[in-house]
Amino acid sequence: MLFFLKTSLKRKYKTKSENIFIITLTFFGKFYLCFPNDFSPMKIKDIAACIEEIAPLNYAEDFDNVGLLVGDFSTEVTGVLVTLDTLETVVDEAIENNCNLIVSFHPILFSGLKKLNGKNYVERAVIKALKNNIAIYAMHTALDNSFEGVNAKMCEVLGLKNKKILIPQKNTLKKLTTYAPIAAAEKLRQALFNAGAGTVGNYENCSFNAEGYGTFKGKEDSNPVYGEKGKLHQENETFISVIFEKHKERNILSALFESHPYEEVAYEIVILENTNQEIGLGMVGELAKESDEIDFLNFLKKTMNSKGIRHSELLGKPIKKVAVLGGSGSFAIEKAIEAGADIYVTADIKYHEFYKAENKLVIADIGHYESEQFTKNLLVDILTKKFPNFAIILSQKNTNPIYYL
């Protein structure tokens, strides 16, 4: 076993969410994750956990359908095919490449299935996946809302700096307040930070602390760590307050209960009204140097491989601030204007919606597929970085349903 580990060890890293060391190993073409005291094959749940570190499923919009759409989390993965859309041809490509997991940006199952008899493209893709034991995982708006997602990739490709979320999400932040004996406060605070609490913008380990005293009297069945049951006890305590993103709540509560010395932990969690600058749809950023409108549109066309850009009236003003939103973005035109963008790059703009530019910015519709095309590369990069020795394959199928004459 020792020899095996020495010869096969390829990579070591630490996951953000689990806070444990994981080693990926390759042995006779099979891929393994190795946890301390555990040696198990790569499963779909491992790939899902990696994706959900940057695109937690509760980032997704309510109308969406994300996560594992077809398959079982405990299935051993033979390879991953990354695509924008899961069409039947993409399932064929997965079969050819011996991939039993398709990681798809758009969910092929969106509004539910009542029959499964192959009469439309959705049913045919799902039937083929099921027949060939191929799982399908989709993240869609979970990745749209991520600070490292679809729109960040658009910003990167277009060379935009100082990027910010265009429509920050609300109701995603919570605040935890707890009270710990002064001697235990430092360890507890650190455990909460390690579990993901206390991150605000570019700062981490943020907390508010104050000292005071707490009182308690243990009942008959109590077993107090401090004081004696049946006697009123007064303990000098630190009040600790931290904010956190709601999807981290389970980890943070586990850390609280593990690291707090009291038998009964006093704590409060409240939902905050604050917007979260780290999560939301669309982004706005700046070009390094301002550009002429026509020059920028030509750059956009070339960089985003657009066959034709439909745009609103040009304003004769230079372009410096650029708003982007991959996919259908007509709902955010006003937000792009409010953000002071000179141009809004998105897709699926209808005739009357172009009027909403109101001579305040230029709306540029570059095509839905074109705006999201680099999402495939983004996902391949993320998965390859985490699982460098694993078969992560970029689909070669162009799933754009729109053709130009």
Ligand SMILES: [Zn+2]
């Ligand atoms: Zn889309």
